[in-house]
Every structure is written in C-alpha cells, then in structure tokens.
Amino acid sequence: MASIIKNRAIVNDDWTVVRPAEDGTLPAVNELPAGKVLVPLTLWQAQRDALIASRGAEQLGVWLAPDSEPADIVGDFDKLALIAVDFPVFRDGRGYSIARLLRQRYGYTGELRSIGDVLRDQLTFMYRCGFDSYALRADKDINDALKAFDEFSVQYQSAVDTSPLFRRRAAQADAVKVPA
Template sequence: MPDVIAADGTIRNDDWVVVPRPAAGESMDIPEDKPVLIPADLWLAGHEHFAGKPSVGVWFDSHDEPELLGEKVNELPLIAVNFPRFVDGRGYSIGRLLRERFGYRGELRAIGDVLLDQLQFMKRCGFDSYVLRADKDIAKAPKCLTFFTQTYQAATDTDQPLFRRRAS
C-alpha cells in the first residue's frame, strides 16, 4: 500500500482502498475488511446503504462537481480528489469548494498524478493529505509542504492577503 502524507508533514500507511469505477453493467467490487473510497456519484446512488459508515469515503474525478454531494458532504470521513494529470488543475477548485462553500470538515486527500511541487498549493486549497505518484520520493514531501514562508493571497489557510496581514 502506498503511504499518505499529512499536511503537517508526517507520513503514515494508507489503509484506504480506492475502488475504481466499474465498467457499464458491472457492479463495484468492494473489499469488506478495509476502508474504501468509492466514486462520489455511486455513493450518492447507494446513500441509504453507505451513509454513516466510517469505513466508506468517496473520490471525485477532476470533471465531477462537488455540488453533487451538497449538504451530505459532512457525512463522509474522507473525500479524495483525483488529479489525472499534473496539468489538470480542476482538483484545486474542487478542494476549495468543498472546504469553503460546502464546509467540509473531514479529511480531504489528493490522489492520482500528485507531484512534490504541488503539495503546498494543494494544502492552501484545503487538502490535508496526499498520496504521491509512485515514482516520487516521499521523504522530500515534508519540506515541500513548507517551502514558502509567506503567501500573497487569501486561501483556505488564511482569510487575509499579505498586505492586510502586514498592516495589522
């Protein structure tokens, strides 16, 4: 199993299994003995069955809209956002919307094509855990999360831009 990096730079084992979207006409193969992340729309379709289970979270693909879950967002212990390619920035918007518009308070994880130089920007958008692409050195992750000491803009981690913070 891959390791997961927390926003504070700690590295731990990742127990969550990402269940891929089944092909048309097939059913999901969900392991019974491990916590799972299933596609968000399929969780919503089976809400009565999955709701309230601490071992079931969801994952969004980059083209999914967070509005899909709406007020049910805080029923989930973990939401992962898939970054299919490092140049696809839609996941940043999904993370920020989940935190700011929908008030998601659980763990928000970046998965997929996650690179070291993206970690601090993902953190600013509300992500608090990350699964790096397999060919990246996880030992470098803690430094990448704190590479910049100051930020100019407001984001999920600070509600004031730098010029206002300096003025106060």
C-alpha cells in the same frame, strides 16, 4: 501498505481507492474490498443507501473527478469519513477549485485528500486550497515530497490558510500604532 502525507506527516494509508473498470462499469457493493474504501461519486450516487448500510460512515469515503460537482455531496458530509479529489494528470487544475469550494463555500471540515497524479510541486498549492492529506504518485519519493511544505516562508495571495499579505501587514501596522 502504502504511505501518504497527512497533516504534514507520513502515515500508513488504510484506504482503498475503488476505480471503475476499463469499460466504465462500477463494482457492486458486495464486490468492494474489505476495509475502508474510497468510492467514485457515481457509485456513491447510485448506491448510497446500500453503501451506508454495509459499511458505516467511518469506513466510507467518496472521490470526486475533476468534472464532479462538489455541491452534490454537501448533504452527505456526515456520512463520509473522507473526501478525495482525483488529479488524473498533473496539468489538470480543476481539483484545486473543488477543494476551495468544499472548504470555503460548503464548509467541509473533514479530511480532504488529493489522489491520482499528485507530485511534490503541487503540495504547497494543494494545502493552500484546503487539502490536508496527499496520496503521491507511486513512483515519487514521499520523504522528499514532505520537504515541499517548508520551501516558502511567505505567501502573498489569500487562500484557505491565510489572508493576503497586504492585509496582514496592515493589521500589524494597526497593532503597532501608538495613541497620541
């Protein structure tokens, strides 16, 4: 069984990512592997009711491609145990925006996973955008990647996880002021 990083710990991955065939065709609901499955948004949109009837929310997740619109699944948050965002190549950063939209604009609070060409150098930035689990590329060392979360002690910019540094410093200064 493969391993992932979830909540800054290495755990077994019990999800199977379902991908379209090379010709772009999607599998039928009855052809999906047993257990928990992460299906592409296009399959979810085409077979939503059949997937729910065959699996139940705890066995279903959806993955979004870089050009997917996260607003398309907002009404289905309660029917999904996991949402993943695919990074088909390292240099494609659209998944970061999708994560921020899901967390900040649409209020998604469930597990948000990065899949695809996920590398150690991206993990801190992914975390700051709202990801909480990471399926690293198979040829990468997951134990080494886990160290990425401790490399930066101070973040300057605002993100899902913190306000900008100037606001944090102003709040500390206000707290320290002694009344005259």
